[in-house]
Amino acid sequence: MLRWSVHGTFWALLAIALADALGEGRSAEVAGGALLGVLYGLGQVLEGAPTHFAGPARPLLGRVWLGLVTGCWAVLAVAAAPFVWAAFPLVFAYLRLLPLWAATFGVTVLTSAAIMAAGWHAGELSAALVVGPAAGTAMVTLLALAYRELCAEGARPPAG
Template sequence: MMDMSLRLLRWTVHATAFTLLVVAVLTALREDRVAVAVGGMLLGLAYAAGFAIEGRRVWLGSVTAGWVVLAVAAPPFVWLAFPLLFSYLHVLPLWGAMFGVGALTSAAILAAAWHAGGLTVPLVLGPGVAAVVVTLLALACRALLAEAGQRPE
């Protein structure tokens, strides 16, 4: 039963990532920013490749680099940081994941503020609260897996 719950959570994260990606790509196309939309599609392919890649840390670095470029290029791509946070917490050891979550959250705040023309309280609180929630959920999943005597995939 727990395996099913964790699988459902994982698929929910992937569905969220692809939904946010589709919205960002469609927004770029609506704004006639074809190169940005193509970059978004390439990021989607790279994200999907993570299901089959053995070197998950290299994959995570590649996806993060693509996200940074797109987050600077267009505001809708900034919000893809949140599903990526789960990837950091899943792929990296806890110390690396915590560093990555902090760095990715900071980058999301800075990119959103840059697009908005300045830093506001909601632009800090939104990503900050989301990072805390994602981290707590991921840590709860790790604890459940450890309690069940299973290893994460």
């Protein structure tokens, strides 16, 4: 259920950003947003496949996908402010697809980039633009780590 909630959040944030870009007639951002949607959707398809890319058989595929999605997001985050917020569901992907040390680094860079892009679009970096995303990312990270631990615990044989 958590995974579908994360996917739903991503799609909702992307739809809001696309609607904004459409409303302002920014066709390049609309095309980029559509590409981001296709890439993210490809990840969902691969995630549901019998040998999904988060498993041990295909870790490289998952990391390539994550890099492509992150790169596309970064370009869009610089191009239009509403795309900035689509970064936060990606935190779950970082924590799911990467070793913890790499995920922690990636989440820190992703959050910093989102804060900087939001500040750039706003014309200044305010406390709210720093604290809000940082607190949100911390909460998402804790939820993802709790989810990871629950999955690991569920996979362990019962004691006794």
